[in-house]
Amino acid sequence: MIRLDRLSMHYQLGAARIDILREVDLDIAAGERVAIAGPSGTGKTSLLLLLAGLERPAAGSVLFDGRALETMDRDQLADLRRDHMGIVFQSFHLVPSLSALDNAALPLEIAGRRDARERARAMLDRVGLGARLDHYPGQLSGGEQQRVAIARALVHEPKLVLADEPTGNLDDRTGAAIGELLLHLNAETNTTLVLVTHDMAFAARCDRVLRLANGRLGEAQHATGRGDVRPA
Numbered sequence: 001m002i003r004l005d006r007l008s009m010h011y012q013l014g015a016a017r018i019d020i021l022r023e024v025d026l027d028i029a030a031g032e033r034v035a036i037a038g039p040s041g042t043g044k045t046s047l048l049l050l051l052a053g054l055e056r057p058a059a060g061s062v063l064f065d066g067r068a069l070e071t072m073d074r075d076q077l078a079d080l081r082r083d084h085m086g087i088v089f090q091s092f093h094l095v096p097s098l099s100a101l102d103n104a105a106l107p108l109e110i111a112g113r114r115d116a117r118e119r120a121r122a123m124l125d126r127v128g129l130g131a132r133l134d135h136y137p138g139q140l141s142g143g144e145q146q147r148v149a150i151a152r153a154l155v156h157e158p159k160l161v162l163a164d165e166p167t168g169n170l171d172d173r174t175g176a177a178i179g180e181l182l183l184h185l186n187a188e189t190n191t192t193l194v195l196v197t198h199d200m201a202f203a204a205r206c207d208r209v210l211r212l213a214n215g216r217l218g219e220a221q222h223a224t225g226r227g228d229v230r231p232a
C-alpha cells in the first residue's frame with residue numbers, strides 16, 4: 001500500500017542542512033499498523049508529512065497504491081488525501097467555530113457527501129461522543145477533542161490513517177484509552193495505520209515498530225506481544 005523508494009529529504013536553513021531521511025526504503029502492507037519512534041527532532045513528523053504529500057522529498061519516491069506522490073500536483077494530492085487519507089495531529093487541529101458534529105463531518109462535506117452529518121454522528125457515537133455532538137472544541141476536554149479528531153480522520157473510511165503522537169497531549173489514562181480506540185477502529189475498518197509515538201507500550205501493540213534516527217529508518221522491534229524494544 002505504501003512504498004518508500006530511496007527516499008531522501010532534508011531541510012536547508014541558511015548554511016545549515018538537516019538531513020531527515022537518507023535513501024530510506026520501506027514497504028507497508030494494507031491493514032498494517034506501524035509505529036514510528038525515535039528521538040525528538042529526528043524527523044518523525046516530517047516523515048508523516050511526506051507520506052501525506054504535504055512535504056516534497058529531495059530524491060526518491062513515495063508510492064501510494066503504486067502512485068508516486070512526487071509526480072502529482074497540489075490538487076491531485078489534495079484529492080488523494082480527501083479520498084483516501086485521514087490525519088490525526090497531536091494538537092487536534094479542530095475548527096474552533098464548528099461543533100463536534102460539524103468538525104467530524106468536514107471531510108465528507110468537502111467531498112460533497114449528502115450523508116455527511118449522519119455518518120459523522122455515527123462515527124462520534126463509535127468514539128463515545130454521542131452526547132457531545134453540539135459542543136464546540138473549547139467546551140471539550142483534551143481527550144474528547146482528540147476523539148473528535150479521530151472521528152474526523154476516520155469518517156470517510158480512508159485507506160490510510162496517519163497519526164502524529166495522538167496520545168501525546170493527554171494524561172496517561174486518557175492517552176491509553178485513545179490509543180486503544182485507534183487500534184480498535186483500525187482493526188474494525190481494516191485501515192492501514194502509521195503513527196508516531198513516544199509511548200513504547202502503545203507502539204508495542206502495533207505490528208511493527210520503526211525507529212528513525214540519523215536519517216535511517218530501522219526495525220526497532222517485531223511484534224512479540226511482550227513489549228520489549230531493542231535498539232535499531
Ligand SMILES: Nc1ncnc2c1ncn2[C@@H]1O[C@H](COP(=O)(O)OP(=O)(O)OP(=O)(O)O)[C@@H](O)[C@H]1O
Pocket residue numbers: 011012013018020038039040041042043044045046047
Ligand atoms: N519547515 C522546516 N524548516 C526547517 N527545519 C525544519 C522544518 N520543520 C522541521 N524542521 C527541523 O527538522 C527536524 C525534524 O523535525 P520533526 O518535527 O520532523 O521531528 P520529530 O522527530 O517529529 O520531533 P519530535 O519528536 O520532537 O516531535 C527538527 O530538527 C526541526 O527543527
